Amino acid sequence: MITRILPDFVTAAESYGDEPAAGLFPEEQRHAATMCPVRRREFATVRHCARRAGLRLGVPLAPLLPGPRGAPRWPDGVVGSLTHCAGYRAAALARAADVRALGIDAEPHRPLPDGMLDRIALPEEQAHLHALRRPAGDVCWDRLLFCAKEAVYKVWSPLTRAWLGFDEASIVFAPAGDAPTGTFRARLLRAAPAGSADRLPPVLHGNWLAAPGLLLAAIVLPRDSVDTP
Ligand SMILES: CC(C)(COP(=O)(O)OP(=O)(O)OC[C@H]1O[C@@H](n2cnc3c(N)ncnc32)[C@H](O)[C@@H]1OP(=O)(O)O)[C@@H](O)C(=O)NCCC(=O)NCCS
Structure with a gap:
């Protein structure tokens, strides 16, 4: 399902449960x-997904350990992202020659716990979600906002090695008609730290998908996206 929101130069593998065959180095x-x-x-299954995706990309099998701030340390020449939630695990990988960074996130498709939206949403985002709820009642927009913000962090963090708070990116969703899918843009409200600013544009573009029981968000930052002035 995750491939539906990824470009074809990104490979992905997913699993709807734990894989008994998933081994660890x-x-x-x-x-x-x-x-x-x-x-x-969960840790083993998502790595099993990463190795399946890696085989398709021609990446040799290697241990996948957490690096700075928990981001996976990908082999040289590869960028990727992992996600897991109840009943779902996924990995997405691309060649670093094609992609500067990518972030995927999966969440259970149900409303956020009481009080959490106020902790993760800016006032402008709360107004935006309120407006979205009127035409389409079948997407848990509050949880999708959380999902999109986690995908933003998975792009931001490996490039900057810095923290990004939930109030430091502003998300706007664009549903594709009546279908439970669409795009979003994330405006970064915090300047990237010195040394990483040239690698991060001020607005990130992503895709989302709402399925029964599952929300997915993905952001892919192509290699050439911020090189041109
Ligand atoms: C790191 C974080 C984004 C993970 O998201 P999550 O929904 O809790 O968990 P997921 O299952 O989707 O993702 C977990 C995987 O993310 C990856 N990950 C962890 N830290 C990461 C980081 N700093 N950068 C990129 N990927 C990271 C890991 O591969 C991890 O799996 P693993 O531990 O099995 O290797 C989340 O825990 C977090 O710290 N969020 C706060 C920061 C944030 O989101 N700010 C909002 C900015 S707008």
Whole structure:
């Protein structure tokens, strides 16, 4: 399903449960040693997805350990993103020659817990969600906002190695007619730290999809997207 919101130069693999065949490299096993069994299975399955996607891209199998701020350390020449939520795991990979950064996020398709929207949404975003609710009642826009913001962070963080708060990006959704899918744009309200500003445009463009039980968001920053003045 994630491939529906990714360009064809990004490869992806997904799973709707844990894969009994998912194995870990010794380095990954050591990292996962203190995880509870549920987290360890999720950790292994999403890496199994990454290796399946990597095979299609021609990337040799290698341990996939967390780097700065938890972002996966991809092999040289590769960029990617991982996500997991109840009943879903996915990995998306691309060649660094094609893509500067990418972020995917999956969330259960249900409203956010009470009080959480106020913690993650700017006033302008709350007004935007209110306007969206009127024509289409079948998308949990509040959870989709959270999903899109997590995808933003997965693009921002590996490029900047800095934190980005929920109030530091402003999201606007554009539904594709009546279909539960569409695009979004994320305006970054915080300047990228020195040294990374030339790698991040001030507005990121993404795609989203709402399915029964599952919300997906993806942002792909093509390599040439910020090189041209
Ligand atoms: C890191 C974060 C985005 C992960 O999202 P999540 O919905 O909790 O979890 P997901 O299952 O979708 O993603 C988890 C995967 O994200 C990846 N990840 C973790 N930290 C990351 C980072 N800093 N950058 C990129 N990817 C990261 C990892 O691969 C992780 O899986 P793994 O631990 O098995 O390797 C989230 O926990 C977080 O810290 N959010 C706060 C920051 C934020 O979102 N700000 C909003 C900016 S507008």
